[in-house]
Amino acid sequence: MGSPVRALTRSTLRRWPLPDPGNEADKETRGQVLVVAGSPEIPGAAILAGEAALRAGAGKLMIAAPREIAQGLALAVPEARVIGLPQARNGDLDAAGAQKLLQPLAAGVRALVVGPGMQDEARCVRLVNSLLPAFRHAPVLLDAMAMCAARDSSAFSQPVILTPHAGEMANLCGMTKEEVAADPLAAVRGAADAFNACVALKGAQTYVCLPGQPAWRFDGGSPGLATSGSGDALAGLIGGLAARGLSVEGACAWGVTLHARAGHALARRMGPLGYLARELSHEVPAQLRMLGDGSH
Template sequence: MTAPVEVTPDLLQGWPLPTIPDDGDKEDRGRVLVLAAGAEVAGATLLTAVAALRAGAGKLQVGAPRSLAQPLAFAIPEARILPAAETDKGELSPDAADELKSALARSDAAVIGPGMLDEDAAGELTLRLLDGEGPPLVLDAAAMQGLPADPGRARALAGRMVLTPHAGEMAALTGRSKEDIAADPLSAARRLAADLKAVVIAKGACSYIVSPDGSAWRHESPTVGLATSGSGDVLAGIIAGLLARGASPAQAAVFGVYAHAQAGLRLSKRVGRMGFLARELLDEIAPVLCGLEAGT
């Protein structure tokens, strides 16, 4: 197996994102659907949704637990809010799948899972939404945990899914120990990507992005400030926004990891190596991506 390719500005500038014309409209930039947190960490929904827009998506839909629909409508005025069934803990219920399938079908990309805490409900909701049809998907956090029970649902998407596990989540997905994963994250990611026919991001200070055919990229950015609440939600949103714009799952994952890391680096220089907030990453996404497009 070949060594992973280092993610650099030169690499990304030679692999440009799909072109959006200056006179393009919202439809040209794609529609993204966000299915994320419930009552306890509702801010994760905002972080993910705004990150998708900052990455360039043109239209935003948010599937929200009914009790959170109105607050989220005020918090994210750019979004169309889709109230859906919720659990007694205030998270999206598996029964919400029936209400959200039509929105998923008319989206260009979707992200499921950021901030979800109820692994059983999130896993079952995800499985009900994975029927082999629909747009490319980003699965994050608890949304990934249902996959081991029915891996065929993931394989049916034939490479149109991006998974974003850290070492602990990778261990749960593969049945291996966290220590084994940490010792060789690239090998673990390659096995998982091949098994589920998905692009896998093994997250860490050094992140590996692996496609189902074993192609791999490596990006090292030991920015300790990114190890903060909500940071991963921003990454998931960036990737979904890039997918909505027409990037392939592998390209969206590679660009997403780079843009997220560079946003953190910019804040580290301006604010400090620790102490900046996930919400502050949002304002850095567009400048990073625009800088790549401009070659600066």
Template sequence: MSAVDDIDDAWLHRWPLPMPRADDDKNQRGRVLVVAGSPQVPGAALLAGTAALRAGAGKLLIATGASIAPRIGIEMPESRVVALAEDGEGGLLPGGVEPLHGLVEQIDALLLGPGWLDGRAGREFVHAVLTVFPGKPVILDAKAMSAIESLPPLEQPLLLTPHAGELAELAGEKREDIDADPMSAAARAARRWNCIVALKGPLTVIARPDGSLWRHRGGNVGLASSGSGDVLAGLVVGLAARGAPLEQAAAWAVALHARAGDALATRIGMLGYLARELPGEVPAVMRGLTQGPGQSDLPSIRAT
């Protein structure tokens, strides 16, 4: 197995995030497409979209089922919302990607899957979406990951975000084996599917197909709550839209997510803080990690 890099302060400082220039507008700061939510879990789209903006992306587009799109638009006034055709169970129809055509030049990174409950419909929809956005960095989360076995070879960067239970189901392995050796499990999955894998857990491992490995220890048990993974996925896509390679976006997102949880645990308590409170902690955490001693504030970004 390749050498493993620890994602700590020193590592983060050695690989800083792309930063906007003082004269960049919202389009140049990064444009995100989040395809998320379902009638049973509409809030996943809000959590992921909010996190993407808190990670510094400049523009957000949420695509979701037609039955919940108006609610999402009201709850997320910062986002444009596109309504997609859905089946009777709230799954997105592969033939309903037409509203996304013509958006290729308006999107820098995509996130698919938060809040999806139908794996079969998810697989077919992922295939349809990827044909619309060739070459764009893609994060597959939750049920969208079920498409990975049937995807053809891709010309675009791809990241999966499973926890141990999800990876066990995807790979046909035993969860206890994955828990026992998450680094080997993540490395196997990355090679098998020729993509980047962020295996989430108390020890989070990020693996590339070429054998490169990164690991992060940190966070607290308060992060193990409903919606926390949606926030993490949103942070990844927000950083990717800013121009970070997917492995860097994943590593930084994991660190920001963990430290946001630590900030809430300090202020509120380790148990009982909510996933929707995590994104609000991210800008301050990110500022602390991106500014060295004696550095001034980031340049002002004009409103557009």
């Protein structure tokens, strides 16, 4: 199997050249992302993930969120088609009703992101499990509560990305957070194998691993990235890159790198702490250009 861990650097990104849509390409060529996210208490997560997907170069964006916050999201992200999902009487997402609205959209979607800002674990897991069969053709990124679908099911049989931090990894794998922190490489490799998924374990060092493959370690993070909403932006970046045609491993590698470089750019301009997650995606197009967007 080779070395158990490899350094993820600017030079190793060449393993996954970004698809070049060409000068004549339209928005369909760069792919459509569907972001299923948000809740009445955390509506902004859908904005952070959706905008990041577009900044990563995806051509079209759909956001699906609880009906009571849909209009606000539509005004906040005018580039997106926003779908209001039905809610139960207590305000939580109606998983069965959401499934009926979203499944017919699957054919046109090149990447699906589920979970940012969603709070009801049981309903979120039911929704994930109902959507996976319809989206077998597209990479599916599960974030936050949506990752619990991995814990409650057998290994995935389609391309899936999981993006846990140490606490979420501990919850998924039946470990303590301290155990994950003590050996993150073992944790990420074990999770990738157990769930048959590409896992990006976020932290001061971020590890990306496919089942049965050596992991990648990224050392270029910064303290300012540890802020509310940062993970939502990362999920959107990875989803946007997957929609453009990158493999799940390549989308994670590029997403992690762009996320960190955006943080460093903000730190140089504003200081190491205090920049906001909403500002990260604005830095991404310039970072894509510097890293050689579309190069082969």
